[in-house]
Amino acid sequence: MNVDSVPFEGVPMTIGGRDFMVPALSLKQVRALRQEIESLTAIPPGGAITDKQIETTVSLVHAALSRNYPALTLDQVFEMIDLRNMGSFINAITGATLVAAKEPANG
Numbered sequence: 001m002n003v004d005s006v007p008f009e010g011v012p013m014t015i016g017g018r019d020f021m022v023p024a025l026s027l028k029q030v031r032a033l034r035q036e037i038e039s040l041t042a043i044p045p046g047g048a049i050t051d052k053q054i055e056t057t058v059s060l061v062h063a064a065l066s067r068n069y070p071a072l073t074l075d076q077v078f079e080m081i082d083l084r085n086m087g088s089f090i091n092a093i094t095g096a097t098l099v100a101a102k103e104p105a106n107g
Contacts, residue, residue, distance in 0.1 A: 006023075006069075008021070010024060010064075011091075013085070013088065015080045020069070022068075023064055023068055024064065024092065024093055025064045026067065036056045040090060059074070061089045062077040
């Protein structure tokens with residue numbers, strides 16, 4: 001599927017020579033996956049992540065990508081994500097809300 005022909009806008013990313021348009025999670029997905037999303041805020045910057053957080057990341061990215069790429073498997077997404085691009089995926093699927101939530105509010 002061409003990134004220009006996907007139904008949902010998002011962040012363009014090239015993984016393994018293939019172009020993807022990574023959409024944010026839908027509100028329906030956010031409601032269903034709220035606990036998993038909140039568990040990712042416990043990952044300290046530059047810190048070690050747990051196996052559960054890795055699985056959660058893959059699951060959330062797969063859910064978001066399935067909006068544009070319904071045939072993409074969980075295993076394929078597991079292979080796509082690495083330590084270099086994990087933060088970019090999280091920011092894309094959450095609309096960078098996890099990063100924004102940690103920043104002080106401008107007053």
